[in-house]
Amino acid sequence: MLKTIRPAALALATLLPLAALTIAATSVAAADGVSLKITHFLPPGAPAQKQVLEPWCKTLGEQSGGRITCQFYPAMQLGGTPAQLVDLAKNGVADIVWTAPGYSAGRFPVIETMELPFVVRNGLSGSRAAWDFYQHHAVEEFAAYKVLAVHVDGGVAFHTAGKPIAAVDSLKGQKLRASTRMVSKLLTALGATPVNMPPAQVTEAISKGIVDGAMGAWEVVTPTKLQEVTRFHTQPPAGQPYYSTTVLTLLMNKERYQSLPADLKAVIDRNSGPALVESFGQVWDRVTADTRALVARDGGTIQNQDPADYEAMRAAAAPVEAEWRQDIAKRGIDGAALVADARALAAR
Template identity: 25%
Template sequence: MANRILRAGAFAASAVAGLALAGAASAETLKYAFGYPAASTVGIAADDYAAAIKERSGGSVTVRNFPMSLLSLAETGPGLRDGMADIGYVVAALTPKDFPRYMLMQDLQLMVNLQEPRGKESVAYAGAVIEYTLTKCPKCLTEFQGQNQVYMGGATSSINMALCTKPVRTLDELKGMKVRVSHAVVNRLFTNLGATPVQFPANETYEALSQGVVDCSQLSLPELTNMSLADVVKYVTVDLPGGLSSNVAVNNINLDSWRKLNDDQRAAVLWGASQISADITWGYYADAITNQKVAADKNIQLVNGDPAAMDKMREFARNDRPGTLAGYKSNFGVDDADTIAADFEAMYAKWLDLVDPIESRDQLRELFWTQMFKNVDPKTYGM
């Protein structure tokens, strides 16, 4: 009898040990690559993202952050596809043919210039892009999966400005000026205004401005601190070119890495996705306000565009849309471009109202979770 008890106890201990090992084996560490400094808006959000997933998963999923090390901004899309990272900050504008429907929403950005300002346009745009992609655009999700990625949300910059080493106010000052741009529509805009657009990744802006390769860069005001541009920028034209950057998928996950997770782990990652999308979006919105003081402290002049330049910019925004849609049809095969544009514009209008009462990051986190990510089924999404 005693022997049977000992054997039963040994079996039970072995079973417990086996369960513990099974639990340990199921724990996952995911590598997150993003081409921004650890102290940037993105880097700070990434730390909170890792903490949120670890807490939500009960330690079953750990995210290890690689700021500006594992993959550059330009390398992240292909590197994530090939499994060099599990999670990545993907800039769709660097390979627009891979994500044409997602990029179409980006290239509708100048519509924010044509409405009476309400103050939270960038926050509304982020919500509209994410909800439209998750719920109204299955072909968008298919495009991401075609690159071995699962879409996990996005974010926007605050309103884009011209960060320059020379003053840019008038059409005469713009003529021939070399301006770094990241989006096709802004390329066309600056060409229309008489400037010379140059295209390269945002993280190369510091060197390009400091060496005189370009005179200006199309970016938002928070990049004065995020990319240390306050050391080289002398002037900021605050209302030119307008629009915003929404072409990022801030924490896409490698398809194979996603499918290795169990349902509870995927649910935790979706929770984290809602947090980081809100954090980066709100971070840029809030940092645009605080960076006005940075500009003042660094003797960077904030200037407004001349009325003639602004009128021409708005005229371009009104007239460019039909050509943009036609280009997406002929160049990228987006035969539903008109439908996407109309539906997305309605989604943006809805989100302008949704974000109007939002006054904090935590409120935006809650809105992103309840309005969108909570409704994504971890058992079927991306599977």
């Protein structure tokens, strides 16, 4: 006897293969998606994450049709120390790290040229210069990575608790947190005692009197609550280069990048390099202005250094560059040529 097939059953039987195809297609799309693990050394509210990297990830997601997503691990949540971030990226523990190469002293000697005293004037022009300098001179020393951005922190100022920094003599006896090897050398040349520690420890160290203050970019002040424990803030005369700067990089694990489909690589490439460097530079300058306004509003004292004191400080710091040139010459590198190009790029 022939069975009668009900219309509803027939419709269901017809739809099942279509549903299976839809599920399969969705699974393929999901498998084609990429979740990027990004880590850095600052709190999650820092401008680097909130104002640059999160919008950058949003753009990657939009332009990839949702196939690129990001997971953030701020404040070293993947383990290690800031000095080890470059290895977290190199070894694939993280897909992307935002870090300062200078934290890993001696490993990236060429890019350190941009950190020499009195080169960088602000975030945007300094970041453009740092990216151009990287492309001209430092590609080889970052060959183990996919370099997404090279920028600067806009320049480090003096932030002190007990007394303002004015003339060179005012630094004598002061213990200040130094962010990089170059800042340590600068402070030593100026008669102060540099103390190295991660950014997260600076505020507590000042409040306990372990150090008298810090040399740091304006951008790092509010994420570390530095304004709560310092009263005096000294920066160069208007328009003059800062005492030093910190070069910062966004580095991606090279194998992870190379494993991506061509269209996803294109999305990352289109939104990295000069475009991302511009974003970092613009945000840094905006945050610098906002932080100064906040510090002044909260009763902090901000002073542009007297030009004569500034020039005296430059003269006292001259041996730092001379020693750096000698050190890098031992590696067979022409330091004088690097410095000349760095200053020319930063002055544009």
